[in-house]
Amino acid sequence: MxxxxxxxxxxxxxxxxxxxxxxxxxxxxxxxxxxxxxxxVALSFLGVAAAYLIPRLSATPVTVxxxxxxxxxxxxFQLVVVAAAATTVIMNVSNPRFPRDRGRVETQVLLLxxxxxxxxxxGTRHLLMMYLGFEALSLSCYAxxxxxxxxxxxxxxxxxxxxxxxxSSAVMLYGISLFFGLGGSFDLGEIGVAVSRTLAAGxxxxxxLPTLLLLAGFGYKMSLVPFHWWxxxxxxxxxxPIASFLATGSKIVALATLVRVLAALFAGEIAxxxxxxxxxxxxxxxxxxxxRLFLAIGAALSMLLGSLAALQQQHLRRLLAYSSISHAGFLxxxxxxxxxxGFDAALLYGLCYAVMGSGTFVAVLYFCxxxxxxxxxxxxxxxxxxxxxxxxxxxxxxGLIGLPPTAxxxxxxxxxxxxxxxxxxxxxxIMVLASLLSAFYSFRIVRVLFLEDRPSADAAVASAAATAxxxxxxxxxxxxxAPRRLPLLVLLLAVFTAATLLLxxxxxxxxxxxxxxxxxxxx
Amino acid sequence: MxxxxxxxxxxxLFVLGMAMAAAxxxxxxxxxxxxxxxxxxxxxxxxxxxxxxxxxxxxQIGAIFVIILAAAEAAIGLAIVLNVYSRFGTIRxxxxxxxxx
Numbered sequence: 001m002x003x004x005x006x007x008x009x010x011x012x013x014x015x016x017x018x019x020x021x022x023x024x025x026x027x028x029x030x031x032x033x034x035x036x037x038x039x040x041v042a043l044s045f046l047g048v049a050a051a052y053l054i055p056r057l058s059a060t061p062v063t064v065x066x067x068x069x070x071x072x073x074x075x076x077f078q079l080v081v082v083a084a085a086a087t088t089v090i091m092n093v094s095n096p097r098f099p100r101d102r103g104r105v106e107t108q109v110l111l112l113x114x115x116x117x118x119x120x121x122x123g124t125r126h127l128l129m130m131y132l133g134f135e136a137l138s139l140s141c142y143a144x145x146x147x148x149x150x151x152x153x154x155x156x157x158x159x160x161x162x163x164x165x166x167x168s169s170a171v172m173l174y175g176i177s178l179f180f181g182l183g184g185s186f187d188l189g190e191i192g193v194a195v196s197r198t199l200a201a202g203x204x205x206x207x208x209l210p211t212l213l214l215l216a217g218f219g220y221k222m223s224l225v226p227f228h229w230w231x232x233x234x235x236x237x238x239x240x241p242i243a244s245f246l247a248t249g250s251k252i253v254a255l256a257t258l259v260r261v262l263a264a265l266f267a268g269e270i271a272x273x274x275x276x277x278x279x280x281x282x283x284x285x286x287x288x289x290x291x292r293l294f295l296a297i298g299a300a301l302s303m304l305l306g307s308l309a310a311l312q313q314q315h316l317r318r319l320l321a322y323s324s325i326s327h328a329g330f331l332x333x334x335x336x337x338x339x340x341x342g343f344d345a346a347l348l349y350g351l352c353y354a355v356m357g358s359g360t361f362v363a364v365l366y367f368c369x370x371x372x373x374x375x376x377x378x379x380x381x382x383x384x385x386x387x388x389x390x391x392x393x394x395x396x397x398x399g400l401i402g403l404p405p406t407a408x409x410x411x412x413x414x415x416x417x418x419x420x421x422x423x424x425x426x427x428x429x430i431m432v433l434a435s436l437l438s439a440f441y442s443f444r445i446v447r448v449l450f451l452e453d454r455p456s457a458d459a460a461v462a463s464a465a466a467t468a469x470x471x472x473x474x475x476x477x478x479x480x481x482a483p484r485r486l487p488l489l490v491l492l493l494a495v496f497t498a499a500t501l502l503l504x505x506x507x508x509x510x511x512x513x514x515x516x517x518x519x520x521x522x523x
Numbered sequence: 524m525x526x527x528x529x530x531x532x533x534x535x536l537f538v539l540g541m542a543m544a545a546a547x548x549x550x551x552x553x554x555x556x557x558x559x560x561x562x563x564x565x566x567x568x569x570x571x572x573x574x575x576x577x578x579x580x581x582x583q584i585g586a587i588f589v590i591i592l593a594a595a596e597a598a599i600g601l602a603i604v605l606n607v608y609s610r611f612g613t614i615r616x617x618x619x620x621x622x623x624x
Contacts, residue, residue, distance in 0.1 A: 128581075128588060131592075135592050135596070139596065142599050142600075142603060143599060143603075146603060146606060149606060152611070152621070153621070153622060155610045155611070156619050156620075156621060157622065158603045158607075159603055159604070159616070159619060160616075162599070162600050163550070163553050163616060166596055166600060167544050167553070167556075167560075170540070170557050170564070171541075171560065173560075173561060173589065174560060174563060174567070176564070177564040177567035177585075178567065180571055180582065180585065181530075181567060181571040181575075184571070184575055184577060185578065186581060186585065232622075232623075233622045233623065236622045
């Protein structure tokens with residue numbers, strides 16, 4: 001393959017990088033800037049990247065420059081992160097707390113940086129490249145969380161994010177260095193062969209230790225127990241659009257990368273004899289059941305702790321943070337089965353969660369803009385005044401609970417099937433229990449939105465007080481301007497339509513992920 | 524056994540780094556602990572590459588990338604620590620805990 005051909009294959013990443021550079025220069029040379037101009041630039045580059053990505057959904061896998069992997073699997077999740085970034089850009093523009101100073105272009109630049117990192121991370125089978133992408137995503141997100149520089153809550157959130165995040169990624173790097181020693185290469189394929197050989201020789205600890213270290217990094221990115229401590233505080237302290245990117249784009253890409261790494265490391269064990277590994281491929285090592293149990297316990301704790309803690313939260317983004325911890329547990333439960341069916345189910349549910357989760361964040365931002373506060377109580381009666389957004393939020397929440405007609409239900413059903421097929425009945429029971437608990441906290445939101453009657457005079461006083469307290473905690477020097485409803489409503493409708501399409505028929509998406517996973521395991 | 528000696532040094536550095544970060548005395552300590560962990564990984568990379576000649580230069584190049592990353596991380600980390608100090612007047616992580624209520 002010629003050099004120019006290779007370059008053509010990394011065009012989506014190049015487009016995002018170009019957008020980043022253009023915005024940096026734009027900020028310097030265009031004297032009078034309006035808030036939406038940088039958003040339009042960012043959106044158009046993201047759009048071009050997406051246009052290059054879509055044809056790849058049916059492409060044959062290629063490796064470029066020995067480090068970048070171009071396949072359908074990467075394309076699916078790169079599209080997810082590009083969509084999440086675009087959603088965040090539009091939400092930012094509609095957010096009255098979006099900075100009016102230079103911070104507004106910085107936000108777009110950092111967001112594109114995070115997108116680029118996430119795209120690199122999922123589109124590679126080279127551990128060093130993966131780590132570089134991981135860090136580009138993390139570093140951009142640390143700065144994004146604190147883009148309102150005068151914000152006390154944002155400063156605390158960024159501090160917690162950096163302390164936990166940098167520590168877990170450093171631990172992950174130590175794991176990578178041990179895998180490098182084991183396989184003599186950063187390439188996941190060669191490391192997988194070495195892992196099979198080591199397990200066959202009975203040196204389980206040499207594989208178990210680096211695997212656990214590696215999981216620290218992914219556990220932090222997906223906010224899994226016991227690496228979840230940062231996420232409620234970070235979601236609380238930052239703005240809703242950034243929280244939405246962390247909860248959907250960043251989390252789902254981390255899931256996809258984790259699946260890619262696990263599928264390659266334990267290729268011999270997962271596929272049985274399907275892969276021609278030199279020694280001991282078919283013999284299931286005793287380490288894999290141990291690892292499976294360990295992951296299952298992490299998943300169970302995440303689901304239970306996330307759902308239980310969400311029950312008591314008064315702050316909307318804190319509630320959503322615990323809900324997203326619980327959902328990460330659901331995803332890990334299927335990944336823990338370390339088999340093609342489990343990977344399939346987890347990736348499919350991850351895609352559903354990305355759509356439903358970002359829809360929920362958009363709706364929450366819409367209502368927070370109306371009420372001027374971030375508390376659950378401030379939603380009181382708003383559902384009646386904004387029936388369209390209210391109905392959308394109720395249906396999206398039903399999807400997150402997993403009620404029957406929604407995509408959330410069929411997604412969760414597949415997760416349960418994958419878990420039960422491996423005989424983990426206790427884990428399946430915990431999944432059902434966590435879903436029931438999630439119905440309680442979701443119903444609390446719905447009740448506040450629609451069911452509680454709203455005495456008009458009291459509500460006006462309460463909402464004025466809420467606005468005042470919201471403004472004082474925000475500590476923004478910029479005066480909040482009137483919320484722009486139109487972009488948010490359009491966005492909400494778009495996400496809602498996507499969710500409804502998923503609801504009608506999950507099978508095309510399922511076929512896509514299934515093909516991608518086959519690609520991953522039998523490459 | 525020479526490789527083992529290098530790995531032992533890196534394991535000691537890793538544990539020291541974790542201990543510094545876990546002590547949470549100050550954010551600067553945490554960042555320094557972090558550097559120790561990253562450099563422990565670097566020692567591993569370079570040692571493996573040195574003692575397994577078939578690997579080639581991958582380990583050394585990886586270590587250079589990690590050094591650059593550590594610099595980027597320190598830059599962002601210190602900027603955030605500075606901002607935290609000007610908002611809160613302290614850099615003890617345990618004293619900066621208002622969001623939880």
